[in-house]
Amino acid sequence: MIVIHHLNNSRSQRVLWLLEELGVPYEVRRYERLKTLAAPPELKAVHPLGKSPVLTDGALTLAETGAIVTYIAQTYGGGRFQPREDSADWWRMQHFLHHAEGSAMPPLFMKLVFASIPSQAPALIRPVARALMKGVDAQFLKPRLADLLDYWDTALAATGWFAGPEPTLADVMMSFPLEAAGSRVGFDDRRHLPAFVERIHARPAYRQALQRGGPYAYA
Template identity: 60%
Template sequence: MLTIHHLNNSRSQRVLWLLEELGVPYDVKRYERTKTMQAPDELKRIHPLGKSPVLTEDGRTIAETGAIVEYILTRHGGGRLMPAPGSDSYWDARHFLHYAEGSAMPVLFLMLMLQTIPERAPFYVRPILAAALGRVDRMYARPQLALHLDHWEQSLGTTGWFAGPELSVADIMMSFPVETAGKRVGYAERPHLRDFLLRIHDRQAYRQALKRGGPYAYA
């Protein structure tokens, strides 16, 4: 049986959603974050990095969401959720499959760190750290995020999906950056992103994946 090692409230939720869309049977092994939001050490027994998601099936262990998604599509997808190979939509899908973790998430992670570091610092250095890192946030991180958000909004503009006329792996991969950024900056001025979230939250498979994955702060 295919098993997803799933950390609560995490990007691993996407993999459960993908499996629900495909109707592939799977087990979920749930792990709870520690007080500092880290994965528990137990997860390092499954994969040395101790991050989630991790997939195990037939003695094989795969970490990294993009690789897991490619494995699932190759082994269980039967051509679904990937536009026709070689088409423009296909290359858009491959772009977003890599881009979601390779370029979009690092900016959001940076913003999270710029906020968290002062919050967790000893109180006597907090104001200095908050001022210095707040400046990095305003001068670098926020303009970078705006650049990415413009790319997403524009990409959704034609069909409402990230690659082609219907839901694909691109939308599933992009759902986590879109949800995370939405919580941070809101989409009042980005109607395509706002509608995208409404559309995916309405899907039966998305909702079923939430039931399997447990509480999720982004939906």
């Protein structure tokens, strides 16, 4: 039986969504974030990085969402949620599988961390910290995030999915960056991004995954 070591309000939610889409039985082991938002130390007993998600399946312990969704699809998916390997869509899927954690999440994570810095600074230097973070946001993060949002909006324009006419692992992986971007940055007038988020949230498998995962601030 697959076990997903799952953290509340986290990118681990998309693994549950995939398992529900594929109808693969699994157990969810829930962990609660600490006040600092860090994962609790118990997760280090599962995997040395102490982050979520982690999948265990028999003797296998696997971290990194991209590796986990690939393992699930290849082992239990029977070809579902993946385009044919000899197609251009296969490589589009590979691109977005890596892009989600490699390029999309880092600036979104920085946005979250930088936004929290002023409130954590000593009261005396809080205005300075706020001004500094505002400058970093305007000069560094804002233009990079705008480029990413434009890129995703264009990628979704043809079919509403990231890699071909049907949902694939690319959409599972990109769901979290889009949900996080919607909450941390907003979509402005890019219309394919909110439509994508609404489309996945309406899927019965997605709703079922929410029931299994517990608190999730992005849906």
